Amino acid sequence: MTILVAYAPAPEGREALKAGIAEALLRKTDLLIVNVSRGHHELEPEELKEVEARLAENGLALTVESSVLADPGDAVVQIAQDRGATMIVVGLRHRSMVGKLILGSTVQRILLEATCPVLSVRTDGL
């Protein structure tokens, strides 16, 4: 029983992490963070400690997981399946039609391929 957050060092990722923590506290489940950005941009250790402390107060655990798969979408879905995640939390940002057509969208792929519910959080609102 765990909630998986797809984290990236961008507003979308932070928003997803916030929602994921809230959701974990609400449901009393552990939290699992998967870093999805290119290269080695991961959550800062201090930030990670802070989240860990907040969860520990409520007796919940935090794990950070990575995958051998190169594509972040596939990695998130794989880890969610592997750990039996109850929910995946992703951050979402506006993408133009052309942008999605040419480049595709990682979030879209997670939404379509995940085998558990996906919570998507918008950063840019209305």
Add this chain to the structure above:
Amino acid sequence: MLDSAMAALASLADPSLLLMLLIGTVAGLVMGLIPGLGGTGAVAILLPITFGMEPAQALALLIGALAVVHTSDTVSAVLLGAPGSASASVTMLDGYSMAKKGQAARAMTLAFLSSMAGGIIGAVGLTLAIPLARPLVLSFASPELFMLTVLGVALAAVLSRGNIIKGVSAGLLGLVLGMVGTSPTTAEERFTFGSLFLGDGLSLVAVALGVFGLAEIASRASQRKGQHSNITLGGGWLRGIREWASHWTQVIRGALIGIWAGVLPGVGATAGTWLAYGQAVATAKDKRQFGKGDPRGIVGPESANNSVEAGDLIPTLLFGIPGGVPSAMLLGMLLTYGIQPGPSIITDHLDLMYLIVWSFAIASVLGALFCFLSVKPLARLTKVPFAALAAGLVAIMLLGSFQEGGQLGDLWVMIILGAFGWLLKTTGFPRAPFLIGFVLAIPLERYYFLTDSLYDGLGWMARPGVLVFLAILVLPILWALVKWIRARRRTNLDDGHRDERPEDDESELKNSTWSLAAAGVFVVAFAAALIASTGFSPEARLVPQLVGAAGLIFSGILLGIEVRTALKARAARRTSPGWTPDAGFALKTFLWMTGFLALTAGFGYLIAVLVFIPAFLLVVARARTKVAVAYTLVLYVALLALPSLLPIDLPQGWLQTII
């Protein structure tokens, strides 16, 4: 068309052709096992043997080897977790995990069968490409052919992994190097500095074996210990066959991806297999087992890496632009036989085309069969430390590059280029555009002058074919630019499907003093080419100056970037890796090679072998004395017998000329 296909098949019944195909297959399998050699090494080492042969036999030998190098490279990836080639590292993900569970045989069955199927599908793709491309190719005139050669170099530079500016610089330097020798238009000597030896141009085998072969040896010779693992073959042969048959869609998909990756210049087996792995994961519903021993993670990539080599041959044979490094060498070989790939191969040498197709398909089947029969000895061979192999490889590579011109100068060129290739490899320059540029330099210039003399002004630019190629030339550059901008703005977090590994694990000296020095070498080389070319006649000067100027611009940008990162690193007080142990080892290895060559020049090749091999084995590889003596004797006897079996000359030293 069917007639020529059947005639080609019938010609393969000729025992001498069949024998060559068999030898090629076995040689390819053995070379697939040696880390770092791959298709490039296999073709480069076998090419010198073919110099005295008929084109059909030479092709059977080379294609036989090329078709199966990616069949056997799986063995070490699965059993040792150490891939025999970069493209087999994909198979390692799931294959090695399977082997650790005691199912190595299952992984091997999947891999061998998929490799076979990939090879056959690749051969079918090549066959289908002939009638499809025929009308197109026959409509090409010199302007289109000129554009194609430009496209070949440019696409290789843009699509190769890593930095585009580095790729373009490497491609342009390859072009400059290819122009050394006699100019195709005015028959005057360029960049030869008055040397008769350089007048013939640099030898293709020497360049390829230097930049790829020796560079690879230098970066790996520090591996003294063989890989040891206690993984046994285990069972699961039948299970492997069943699973392979049930994943037949993955096999076909992998093969098609491989063909496509092969057709694109500069996208080789490594990128192709990652693409195949990525799509296998993306299309799988249950992704849990990937990386832990999923058969789908073996089947697709293994099928792709064999079909890549067939895909590479499509643009090589039909358009005369090599799709990869091994096919660039094949192109060079065909040119030495006077067979011009492109329109003329379709009209005049269709039988050779079909011979290639059949050889590829038959070798794929034979390769898989041999692998099944000899898994156990093959597995033992993978445990030999690379340093011990390196001694023999250096001797064989130097002998190979001597065959083309029979001049010791070629060997010196090869060692210098080996050091240069090592620099390129460790600092993250793609080497494929360099070699493709080298091969295409003369055709590019020849087609340009043909075009220029047949058309007035820039009228040829308006030909529809030329316009299409211009568009193809511009699109990937725009695409790369868009991706670069998005990466800079960090808006690419949500972009598309990523199939490539992000890390560049091969180039550990990127962004260091070394890459700064490499950029400096490029600038100096282009500047020198520009200055040297001012002395040529206007016609011989034009293309070198264009290439030199473009190269100077690109390498200048590169130098600027390198200086900026160096300054940044200094400001942040980060120490960049200076003289690393690996660099020291590479230098030492090159010194050993130089010593060997000096011995050869002095006392002849055979005596040099008798001194170099045991010394290298005892000092560098730290082998046991008994092993070193046996190794040397076997190699010596083999080399002694070689000239009587094959049309091969051993380099004579200064001593022999006196006697």
